[in-house]
Amino acid sequence: MQKYKVPDMTCGHCVQTIETTIKGLDPAATVACDLGHKEVTVATGIAADRVAAALADVGFESEILAR
Numbered sequence: 001m002q003k004y005k006v007p008d009m010t011c012g013h014c015v016q017t018i019e020t021t022i023k024g025l026d027p028a029a030t031v032a033c034d035l036g037h038k039e040v041t042v043a044t045g046i047a048a049d050r051v052a053a054a055l056a057d058v059g060f061e062s063e064i065l066a067r
């Protein structure tokens with residue numbers, strides 16, 4: 001399970017953007033956003049660096065906590 005810290009994820013709209021972006025990379029991905037902790041948990045076969053790069057492209061810098 002991949003885990004990311006996403007400090008700029010502050011509301012439901014951010015969550016929507018993040019989910020849509022990750023599912024755009026991998027439609028089979030499972031994405032869980034924890035707004036309180038600003039953490040995103042992802043189950044996917046896509047490399048964490050690619051997921052982080054896609055999030056950066058839509059304005060969300062992230063720190064990979066688990067790959």
Ligand SMILES: [Cu+2]
Nearest residue numbers: 010011013014
């Ligand atoms: Cu937002």
